[in-house]
Amino acid sequence: MNPNACASALLLVLTAAAHAQAPLRSDFTAPPMAMLPAGGPVKGASYTIDPTHTFVNYEMGHYGTTTNRGRFSTSDGSVQIDPTGTSGKVDITMDMSSVNTGVDLLNRHVQSKDFFNVAAFPTARFQSDSIAFNGDKVTEVAGTLTLMGQARPVVLKASRFNCYMNPLIKRQVCGGDFETTVERSQWGILWGLNFGFEDKVRLLVQVEAINLKP
Secondary structure: OOHHHHHHHHHHHHHHHHHHHOOOOOOOOOOHHHHOEOOOOOOOOEEEEOOOOOEEEEEEEEOOOEEEEEEEEEEEEEEEEOOOOOOEEEEEEEEEEEEEOOOHHHHHHHHOOOOOOOOOOOEEEEEEEEEEEEOOEEEEEEEEEEEOOEEEEEEEEEEEEEEEEEOOOOEEEEEEEEEEEEEHHHHOOOOOOOOOEEEEEEEEEEEEEEEOOO
16 A cells, blocks of 8 residues: 555544544634644654645636636645755645535536546646745745646645644644646646636645654
8 A cells, every 4th residue: 555545544543533532512622732833844754644634626717707616635645844844845646536516517527528537537646846935834835736647837835834733633733725826728628718617727725744753
């Protein structure tokens, strides 16, 4: 099994066990530990993506009126911080069959050959060898998005970033919100361009990654 998938599976087990031990009550408030600063990402540390808190959302203009939206889940991923704490690597795989627009008919359409051709390309992948920091905050991640079998450069800019001590699993968690705007035609997704569906797509990525070393 892929080491990243193993780590993600372990994470899910840890999280589920923690929730089972501490069920949510109507008067629940976050434990004080969650409010404590946990510094920045640990130098030289390896993090595993938490698939329960990591999703890729897209927004695409629709006939100049409303915005079509959808969300993909992640299947596994990892973040490696370099020994200096000034860069690192990211590798995240997205499950294209998990797309959810909120409308079953539209889900089937975007999975078809008109859009993502999920039958032939069941996953997409974002890989980066460059993480930019400002102090202990990640500000930008430049990498490559492989979609529909084609790789194109993408730069994700952080709109927020933080690390905290997760009170349930008692490990450091780092993450934030990132975004970019791409042109889907660069990956060969052309359906609707000539009758009202925009080429530009806004990608909004929420990501959390856990340092599995206590």
